[in-house]
Amino acid sequence: MSLFLDLATLGEQLAATKKKLEHSALIGAYLKQIAPEEIAPASRLLIGRIFPESDPRIVNISGAALNRVLVQVVGAEIEWSGSAVDFGDAVAQWLTARKWKPQGEPLQILDVYHAYEEIAQATGSGSRTRKDELLAALFQRASVVEAKYITKQVSGEMRVGVSEGSLLDALARNTGIPATSIRRANQLAGDVGAVAFAAITHGEKGLQKLALQIGRPLKPMLAQSAETVADALEQISPPIAFEYKLDGARLQIHKRDDDVKLFSRHLSDITASLPEVAEQARREIRAHDAILEGEVIAIDANGRTRPFQILMRRVGRERDVETVQQEIPVKLFLFDCLYRDGESLLDAPNTTRWNELEKIAGNIPRVPRRVIETVDDGEKFLRDARAQGHEGVMAKNLQSPYTPGERGKQWLKLKPVHTLDLIIVASEWGYGRRHGWLSNQHLAARDETTGEFLEVGKTFKGLTDQEMKTLTPRLLELKTHQTRGTVYVQPKIVVEVAFNNVQQSPTYKSGVALRHARIVAFRPDKAPADIETVQTLRALMEREGA
Ligand code: AMP
Numbered sequence: 077m078s079l080f081l082d083l084a085t086l087g088e089q090l091a092a093t094k095k096k097l098e099h100s101a102l103i104g105a106y107l108k109q110i111a112p113e114e115i116a117p118a119s120r121l122l123i124g125r126i127f128p129e130s131d132p133r134i135v136n137i138s139g140a141a142l143n144r145v146l147v148q149v150v151g152a153e154i155e156w157s158g159s160a161v162d163f164g165d166a167v168a169q170w171l172t173a174r175k176w177k178p179q180g181e182p183l184q185i186l187d188v189y190h191a192y193e194e195i196a197q198a199t200g201s202g203s204r205t206r207k208d209e210l211l212a213a214l215f216q217r218a219s220v221v222e223a224k225y226i227t228k229q230v231s232g233e234m235r236v237g238v239s240e241g242s243l244l245d246a247l248a249r250n251t252g253i254p255a256t257s258i259r260r261a262n263q264l265a266g267d268v269g270a271v272a273f274a275a276i277t278h279g280e281k282g283l284q285k286l287a288l289q290i291g292r293p294l295k296p297m298l299a300q301s302a303e304t305v306a307d308a309l310e311q312i313s314p315p316i317a318f319e320y321k322l323d324g325a326r327l328q329i330h331k332r333d334d335d336v337k338l339f340s341r342h343l344s345d346i347t348a349s350l351p352e353v354a355e356q357a358r359r360e361i362r363a364h365d366a367i368l369e370g371e372v373i374a375i376d377a378n379g380r381t382r383p384f385q386i387l388m389r390r391v392g393r394e395r396d397v398e399t400v401q402q403e404i405p406v407k408l409f410l411f412d413c414l415y416r417d418g419e420s421l422l423d424a425p426n427t428t429r430w431n432e433l434e435k436i437a438g439n440i441p442r443v444p445r446r447v448i449e450t451v452d453d454g455e456k457f458l459r460d461a462r463a464q465g466h467e468g469v470m471a472k473n474l475q476s477p478y479t480p481g482e483r484g485k486q487w488l489k490l491k492p493v494h495t496l497d498l499i500i501v502a503s504e505w506g507y508g509r510r511h512g513w514l515s516n517q518h519l520a521a522r523d524e525t526t527g528e529f530l531e532v533g534k535t536f537k538g539l540t541d542q543e544m545k546t547l548t549p550r551l552l553e554l555k556t557h558q559t560r561g562t563v564y565v566q567p568k569i570v571v572e573v574a575f576n577n578v579q580q581s582p583t584y585k586s587g588v589a590l591r592h593a594r595i596v597a598f599r600p601d602k603a604p605a606d607i608e609t610v611q612t613l614r615a616l617m618e619r620e621g622a
Pocket of ligand 1: 489
């Protein structure tokens with residue numbers, strides 16, 4: 077069994093060198109000398125992950141909780157030094173300054189990992205205290221460098237320069253297994269821990285156990301963005317498939333005989349929340365074994381798409397399923413076929429997979445699709461998609477294989493990016509790397525009738541560190557009052573905000589919320605009276621049918 081200190085020390089060594097080969101050698105030597113049952117957890121921890129992607133558990137420790145626990149253990153409030161780059165660093169500097177001495181048995185890797193598992197499992201009443209106790213017990217036994225890595229891990233700020241890719245490279249170099257086999261196994265398993273364990277303990281043979289399997293979800297293939305139809309046709313030469321991009325939830329459907337499982341984009345099993353979809357798949361799919369992909373949307377009585385957040389009341393929900401099933405009917409549209417009766421289709425071109433899908437989909441609708449040769453055709457198809465209330469289109473290379481987990485150029489999404497001028501009305505203090513800065517901006521639009529500024533979203537995206545630093549004192553000058561963690565300000569600072577779409581909001585008084593908002597520019601040229609109105613946002617929401 078090995079010490080957690082070794083993992084923390086390795087983290088320090090990796091952070092100190094940028095040389096790829098050295099990284100690889102250090103990681104390889106480390107993973108080869110720890111116990112087999114430590115390989116998977118240690119590999120995940122190295123890349124800043126605690127659980128595999130398909131595992132829904134999370135260790136959700138906020139900055140406030142970390143502060144609370146550290147006060148309990150050390151007896152004083154943490155002080156940030158200016159040179160700290162993240163929370164872990166700040167904790168280490170502060171403990172050093174206080175001449176911190178751990179107590180009790182030294183921590184082993186699995187002690188730490190099991191504590192993380194218990195933290196993730198603590199739910200319900202009393203869970204906050206339980207989580208605090210578990211974390212406090214770890215810090216009690218941790219040396220300064222270990223406390224630094226525990227902080228990094230539980231706050232999700234593991235920056236030691238080990239990406240998933242470099243860990244996989246290190247595995248290839250140190251086991252002699254071809255990098256392509258390692259990468260493919262990782263795409264299929266969705267867990268670097270399982271890949272590292274199999275590769276180190278059983279070599280290339282071990283990886284075969286991670287092959288495509290019904291019942292085990294694989295990471296979905298992802299898309300990059302294209303600005304225009306012409307742009308898409310330039311990146312993927314025509315003929316090219318255009319499909320409606322539906323704004324719903326992605327589903328991976330695994331069928332073996334009568335057994336059907338539905339997995340979400342994040343690989344959670346959500347079968348219980350969508351029983352009618354599972355039943356439809358069981359009844360319709362004309363194959364004994366199959367893995368298909370599609371998008372499920374919520375629809376109204378006229379069959380039109382309903383807002384994404386209405387659908388979210390169904391996806392993953394396990395209580396009162398029958399009741400919400402009546403209130404929120406859903407509809408499945410299929411777009412890919414990854415496996416059929418003993419044959420993996422991952423390496424088959426998109427057209428072949430689509431043809432297979434057509435053969436076995438039965439009465440389940442497919443997403444509307446057309447093979448496009450010219451910009452005009454593509455633009456017409458995009459207009460049709462938008463006119464029917466859909467988000468946009470996906471452009472797909474007809475020749476491309478299915479590459480799980482990769483965001484490549486074989487699939488391109490085309491959806492309009494809107495920008496609006498909004499105003500900052502409040503801001504939240506950041507944690508971790510953003511500690512000391514007002515980093516999460518509350519954005520408001522103007523109510524045309526009352527002149528009030530009503531919140532329509534929050535974002536910490538889009539601003540550089542430098543911009544956040546200079547914005548903080550400006551916001552503090554405009555401060556009107558403060559509640560825990562949030563500073564309310566006079567509405568003076570106008571910003572241009574990009575977002576993907578607008579949806580109904582049950583919480584904001586404005587009734588609308590922006591999805592994926594990010595600040596693209598400060599607009600000192602604009603006055604508060606120039607900003608967008610809540611009424612415009614509502615109209616936009618209705619026009620989008622979203
Ligand atoms: P985005 O979430 O904006 O990156 O867009 C990718 C998502 O669009 C996918 O994960 C799917 O959930 C969704 N989607 C909707 N229609 C399609 C389609 N025809 N092909 C692939 N993905 C689609």
